[in-house]
Amino acid sequence: METLSLPINTLNNNSSANCISLSSTSNYASLSSLQLRSSFTARTLNLKRVVRVQAESEDSELKQMRDMAAARKRWEALIRDGKVKVLTPKEAGYAVQLSNKPLLDVRPSNEHNKAWVRASTWIPIFDVDNRLDAGTIPRKVSNFVMGGWWSGIPTLSYNSQFLAKVGEKFSEDTELIVACQKGLRSLAACELLYNAGYQNLFWVQGGLEAAEDQDLAIEGPVPLKFAGIGGVSEFLGWTDQQRAAGAKEGWGYRLVFSARLLGVIVAADALYIGIQQIGRYLQDIRTH
Helix, strand or coil: CCHHHCCHHHHHHCHHHHHHHHHHHHHHHHHHHHHHHHHHHHHHHHHHHHHHHHHHHHHHHHHHHHHHHHHHHHHHHHHHCCCEEEECHHHHHHHHHHHCCCEEECCCHHHHCCCEECCCEECCCEEECCCCCCCCHHHHHHHHHHHHHHHCCCCEEECCCHHHHHHHHCCCCCCEEEECCCCCHHHHHHHHHHHCCCCCEEEECCCHHHCCCCCCCEECCCCHHHCCCCHHHHHHCCCHHHHHHHHHHCHHHHHHHHHHHHHHHHHHHHHHHHHHHHHHHHHHHHHC
């Protein structure tokens, strides 16, 4: 652009100087072009990395969805073929209390420690992963960001000692009732146990969460229905279990959580105002 702005007679009178000028301009243009290309290449590479990470994440989610769909088909086949019998929570309660059938609780510790069935045996198929290493920290962060903060569900890992510990407690011919909180992990446990040789398995449909207060003898600090909730949703009372309890208990129960919600709003406003004040204070320090 600078070369084009020069008068024409300058080009005629001093060609050598103009050659140097044109060469410098050309070099500058080449350098600018190189820098633009480098910047464009870097941005392209960064974009490719982002796209690749997103694609890998989507592939992982799709793989998990396909694996879960395949697992559900296998579990349905176990029940359809009569390899695993189905019990309601009330029927499971009768079997435990009247027939002394053993109940295997496969829930993770965060659920079991809140409430459990009296005389049951606790061996989790998945349990809370308390490790802090390069392999687990990204999983913990992802779990928290993807909803763990709201639901309170921790990062879980498969208990590799599950079958061995069950084998220590029960023989393969034991009539074993298997239960979890919602009925999903207990189906996975039934599949593992059946493949390991256990032929008399009973699955609690809907999990322990579906049990009414009189169905099972319960111990622990909270009702069995509340053992699977947590996080911010539990604190604010925005879970289905708490709404159902609120409908039974009345306004007194709801007011507790309404007060908590109001407290969160007030605390958020105070934090926002505090951050603004600190920002103004720091700005005044810079100007003076």
